[in-house]
Amino acid sequence: MGDARRYHPLSSPFRMKRGGELLGARVAYETWGTLNAARDNAILILTGLSPSAHAAANTQDPSPGWWEAMIGPGRAFDTDRFHVICVNSLGSDKGSTCPASIDPATGEPYRLTFPELSLEDVANAAHETVSGLGIARLACLVGCSMGGMSALAYMLLHPDTVRTHISVDTAPQAQPFAIAIRSLQREAIRLDPRWNGGHYDDDVWPEHGMSIARKLGVITYRSAMEWNGRFARIRLDADERDDNAPFGFEFQVESYLEAHARRFNRQFDPNSYLYLSRASDWFDMAEYGDGDVMRGLQRIQVTRALVIGVSTDILFPLEQQETIARGLEAAGAAVDFVALDSPQGHDAFLVDIENYSKAIGGFLASI
Known part of the structure; x- marks a missing residue:
């Protein structure tokens, strides 16, 4: 290609x-x-x-x-x-x-x-x-x-x-709600120890922070109406759950967000995300x-x-x-x-x- x-x-x-x-x-x-x-x-x-x-x-x-x-x-x-x-x-x-x-x-x-x-x-x-x-x-x-x-x-x-x-x-x-969401996204990245003040690399990458940032984004990109229509309160099948994980995923919507976050992770540079997110708030x-x-x-x-x-x-x-x-x-x-x-x-x-x-x-x- x-x-x-x-x-x-x-x-x-x-x-x-x-x-x-x-x-x-x-x-x-x-x-x-x-x-x-x-x-x-x-x-x-x-x-x-x-x-x-x-x-x-x-x-x-x-x-x-x-x-x-x-x-x-x-x-x-x-x-x-x-x-x-x-x-x-x-x-x-x-x-x-x-x-x-x-x-x-x-x-x-x-x-x-x-x-x-x-x-x-x-x-x-x-x-x-x-x-x-x-x-x-x-x-x-x-x-x-x-x-x-x-x-x-x-x-x-x-x-x-x-x-x-x-x-x-x-x-x-940007309205206060949008600023608040983006602020939380940036905080999730900055508080990931692997972000390391912006000094990460391919071996040590702030995957957890980026994952939470992406999940917050996906939640706000769609509407409550769609979440209800697509997932309601449907639970994961037994073979899809990790019953040994404390407070692990139980609902389909949680699994959907996790899959979205995994696809996004390492596909976008965390520092670039921080800069563009803040630029949106400033405009x-x-x-x-x-x-x-x-x-x-x-x-x-x-x-x-x-x-x-x-x-x-x-x-x-x-x-x-x-x-x-x-x-x-x-x-x-x-x-x-x-x-x-x-x-x-x-x-x-x-x-x-x-x-x-x-x-x-x-x-x-x-x-």
Whole structure:
């Protein structure tokens, strides 16, 4: 299997919002479809915290991507019409420069010497990548979850570079509940003795902390409705339980979370997780509106926008998406607001492909 991942070298030094800079940094990205002669048919997708740039299969890498059913000929992101780009966030260990990368000044991994990361840095790195591809203005900027916050920063910091916007299950600022959950996730990692102040390696890895962090995430990515529907109070079969383990797993939902955590563990760098998680908590559109989120949103100029939210999302509640829609509308954009009742909660955009395809495909067909 080939590697479809490509790399864009960032300006050196790449200066960070909160101080500090990176030398020789890069961003990983993948593309689908063909950029037209006018270079005006590009769509950029900014991801949630953990996905790579591999959003869909392509000729170099035929393995399914994280948004596989959405991207391709005749799909919602129609590659017969659009040139689709997905960028791996700066700070993520899926190919972009991150805390696990080698610091050229020392020859050692950055670990916690990596500069403080903000979603504005993620946005600026993504914009440099798009500019490096010779694209002055995106046909559409798409942001999912954390990527939706990065997309708001992108449009605000780089006016006139985005024609239309699709906001997916995101927020203009983190609410206390989301901050509390992410704080617990970070604490679980930091309190694992194997984290060792960020100095772990393949032999000594904070698996326990990462496992708890992932379980907390999965619990909040789905809704109570779905947990009830899928698992109720079904207990594990006798051969699936370890009766010698004090307080061991007894219910199917516990086993499901454990399996999720095992799949995630060692698939994501713990320090990168800490940096991106904190960047999500720090992001606040109110910073750009003299303390007022709506005024911050009104500084964003796009012609049209689609804002999608889910009524069962507890991490990025529907009212936060309503705020984005109202703010962009007040700034002069024609906004379509879609509130879905998908039972899957925050993860609906990865699962309820039928409804998201209909909304996104319909919007893109009209631009």
